[in-house]
Amino acid sequence: MFAIHARYRGRERRRADFVRQSAQALSTLPDVNEFSVVGVEDIQATVDTAEAACDTTMALLSAGDWAVGIGVLVDDSLPDPELAATQALSLAAMTLGTHARSGQVKVGVKRGNRKDQAWSADVQAVFTMLAHILSKRTSEGREATSLVRSGMNQNEAAAELGISKQAMSQRLQAAGWQAEMAGYRLAISLLQRAA
Template sequence: MFALHARYRGRERRRADLVRRSAEALSTLNGVGKFELLGVEDICAVIDSAEAVTDTTMALLSAGDWAIGIGIAPGADADPGEVRKLATTAIGRRCRTGVVRVCSRSNDDMGDIVAVFALLAHVLAKRTTEGREATQLMRGGMNQNEAAAELGISKQAMSQRLAAAGWSAETAGWKLAVGLLRKADCGSGHTL
């Protein structure tokens, strides 16, 4: 079982509204439970799958201005309250924007998960508006031809946008993050 605790670290004047809207939007993702508001800047939810944790984390990293803590409680006996506490412990008091921290009940080293999200954060932060549009369509299930038609550009231009946006690195990083999270959720006892 997973939980994700996110803290808004931006400078938005109406931060409470932004945090509330973000919680509502993230709660609509597949496999994501309802995000609870924890004060003005913090939200937390229990999440069912490694894929949903990765998608949610990447959405927050793409949005910027969020620090993220992921809690992992392997096993069928995991308690939602326990996994929420792990996520809150992971985020800590001195969290920084764009940083993902992970805490597991098994006390395994979560450094590989943290590292893959650091790499994904770097790829996402370097993306232009055009790159975000192109990758969003691809993530939504379109192929390059369909996405190019949607944007009104040639297939070659679409290919160039995806290359410049680091689409292949994002795809590889997403798969790696999902695999590492699944392994951690199994409670294998092996250091990651």
């Protein structure tokens, strides 16, 4: 089972409203259960698949100003799905801790009663690289990658932006699109194997 616990670290004046709106928006992602708001700046939800955990984390990293905790709970001895969800959410929150910084992703993998530090470190390392790629992206790069991520091919995205295919290709290259996609696939694979 996968769980996400995120903490807003930005400077929005209407912080509580922004956090609530973010929770509502993230709840619309495929295979993501409803996000609940915890306190003023924290949100949490369970997600059904490794891909949904990765997509949610990438959305939070892309938005900026969020610290993310991912909990991966592997415990077949828990017969009650609600208890498993509660424990996964608790693992994600504890893994994030109280001093997480914006753009930071912390991962906790727990098998039965034991934490699996090796899997946690590997998944966390991939998200650290992805966060770095996203933090270096220009507004043009964010715009280009957003269109391609939404399902458009390069020609369609270039037409949408009113630029040539070559200019679109250059924007994607400068934005680190190939590195992001490689890291994204690796993150999903590691999360699937960890679970």
